[in-house]
Amino acid sequence: MVLKEPQTYKNQVDLLRVKGFIISDENLCVDFLKEVNYYRFAAYYLPFRMAVDKYQPSISIERIKDIYHFDQEIRNLVFAAIEKIEISLRTHIAYFHAHKYGAEGYKEASNYRLDHKHEVFNSHIKERIKENSSSLVVKHHNAKYEGKFPIWVVIEFFTMGMLSHFYLGLTTSDKKAISKDLYKTTESNLESWLRCLTDLRNKCAHYSRLYYWIFTAIPKFPTDCEYPADRGLFAQLLLLKFMYPLILDWNELFVLPLEQLFNKYDGSISLGHMKFPENWKELLLK
Known part of the structure; x- marks a missing residue:
């Protein structure tokens, strides 16, 4: 299997939106992703996963950051x-x-x-x-x-x-x-x-x-x-x-x-x- 391509911070934000997460401030989200590896951060929304790439609705990125x-x-x-x-x-x-x-x-x-x-x-x-x-x-x-x-x-x-x-x-x-x-x-x-x-x-x-x-x-x-x-x-x-x-x-x-x-x-x-x-x-x- 071919590895995924690296994504820009903007693309990472878009990926979070596709998964259904609410992002009220894109700039703050980008700033956070610059400090914390996206792959590392992704583990923190595992509790809300319902299926592959499908998550509970109305979960804000601020909650995941908390x-x-x-x-x-x-x-x-x-x-x-x-x-x-x-x-x-x-x-x-x-x-x-x-x-x-x-x-x-x-x-x-x-x-x-x-x-x-x-x-x-x-x-x-x-x-x-x-x-x-x-x-x-x-x-x-x-x-x-x-x-x-x-x-x-x-x-x-x-x-x-x-x-x-x-x-x-x-x-x-x-x-x-x-x-x-x-x-x-x-x-x-x-x-x-x-x-x-x-x-x-x-x-x-x-x-x-x-x-x-x-x-x-x-x-x-x-x-x-x-x-x-x-x-x-x-x-x-x-x-x-x-x-x-x-x-x-x-x-x-x-x-x-x-x-x-x-x-x-x-x-x-x-x-x-x-x-x-x-x-x-x-x-x-x-």
Whole structure:
């Protein structure tokens, strides 16, 4: 199949009109398309598609822009929460591992599951250290400690995916100890959470769409959780609640700003597009 021809901004506006969208100010629409790739923007009117190139009538381009801006803001809110969770995870896992196996215990294959691909993982660690060779931390340890790095230093260079794999590779007893101490949950649940968190973090880091997105992984929730886990955004946010390290801050720094976002974009967004139940606030509050 032959690829489509590139379109001018004027033609892109015409395409939106053909699809049935209401455009009250063509110049403003062009200005917006100059800043946001048409292909990227197009994903935000997927919730209104009825058939191929056929959309719900009377949908204004301003509403789609509102949804786009809402997605930017909720993504920033989510990313800020993930930052706190990720730093807490690094801290607790490094502390546990260092006190049980020593500063360089992460280098020993015997401290992992039998099926752990230890050599491959160690090569990834070396790559990360090399990539950060200009940092003061690496220079300091190369100069003073002959290139030796304790777990509490090297873990700061892990990607979220590496951190997840590091936990997955630990022995069952170690995973149980960490998951129970940190989240009062099972190692199976935490494995699920880390997979979901990695995916969610990567989407935020690459400015990907969260609104009306169907996630690949379904998080495992505690047995007493009232919400049945699914692939919608709300399930991912409920997961953040379970992992958020600062209990007293969660309501003020996440739930309240989230509610304010909903009020700000009321009339443009739909909670149903993100799989939010009617009692979403009750479920999210700590």
